[in-house]
Amino acid sequence: MGTPYVESVQIRGMSPDYIIPVEATARLNVAADAIGITYTGSPTQSVRVHNRFTSWSSDLTSADIIFSDVNGVVFNAGRENRTGHGFAFGKISDFQTIYTWATYHEASYYDQGGPSGSSRQFIVFNFLLTGYKTLINDIPASGKKVYDCDLDTTTVAYDGSGGVSARGNVTVDFSHRTITSSIVARQSGWIAGNLPISATLNLAGNLSSSDGSMSGDVTSPDGFTGQFYGSLFGPQGTEMQIIFTISRSGRGAAGRIICK
Template sequence: MSLSYDSATGAYTVREAGGGSATFLPASKNPTESNATVSVYNQVSGNRSDQLVLFNPGASNPKMALTYVTYGIWQQVTDNGATLGVAQQYLLYGIRQAADAPSTGSASYTTLVDGLWANPDGVYSLGGTSSFTADFAAKTVTTTLDLLGKNVATGVNKSLGLFNGSGTIAALGGGFSGTLAHQGTDGDGNVYSGSFAGAFFGPQGQEMGYTFNLTGTGGAAVGAVVGKAN
């Protein structure tokens, strides 16, 4: 996915690899749902409604003050009459690290995790805790996700569980990717697995971000993690 901004019109355009896109003008910003943490844009066309949620960068964000990276969520809902088709995708955007990434030392990051989980019981918003460490000399990264879901319809909580991840840093450009392994099961005894991919942001990699995906028996989860170096 990609996100572009038109300074002349103030419009954000999201595009996916398959060719789908949506453009959100300033007039589509929802003042009721927007706050110091997120800016929310809604638009409706025919039987399809699109929503773009952008995590606000800057010192005034009460959840995490980010300078070089942030994330967005693009949700598409199609009303098919008897059923609703829902697609939700997470993306990162910001100022990438310089091409000559650090080659010595290591760093740990304070992180924030956000996501969505769908399983036979319904749809859950995901929160929880996460960690991220980079070894620039070895060009490796490690991460953990301890994910808790809240059913968006009933408010009931359910654990997705703990995941350990490991990956490698690209030789140039500050990108990284890896795999996620379930340490146990979810609240129903199901095992999930998945992957993550992201990059370091800021001139010296002061911030990081990645998106992740998980699949298991009858369910799937997606989300984003962003963080600042300690």
């Protein structure tokens, strides 16, 4: 199986009177082998990363990263054509997990497609599912678990301000193989003079009996709609990760939920 991911693409005009992101799309890809990650060793860690994203030009080459911080690694690369990449793989400092890692990849590049041929910047942001996936025969067949979760997204305002974030709960009913949640998220950073955006994100989906994957819909009374995909990690599904997209008024954001 490949590495599922969600992708947010923002296009930012660069001329002096046109500096805010003018477009933002999001998509969920559960089939592509998006990025390869090999993790070994302790206390010294080794990670091999190679880019396989299919939605934009691939120029992040294979690289070995050796690091001593058990909580994570950050890898950055740049090119003369002003294409830049950033990759981060680690733990959330105030929400430590054992079997999963918070993983994202960010890239940016430029063209001359802005107003009157001006430069514009493409910012591509991906959240990925990474960790020790629960074996299919180790997923509980009965009972429920209420997971404590950390949620965050890419920007939802498209004006240079931040996404929404929250701590909340996701419930997995193993007997009926359903996933449900209602999390109230609030914008973590916003432009002075504006009010922060809040969104109640409702998740409803199913746990597959064939491969243990989770998928379903995201709805909100605040006008956001989208899809989610996730997996259980660790023995007996001790932890969980969900990646999702949400869109409103034709503009999209990508998000992740890490649970334990």
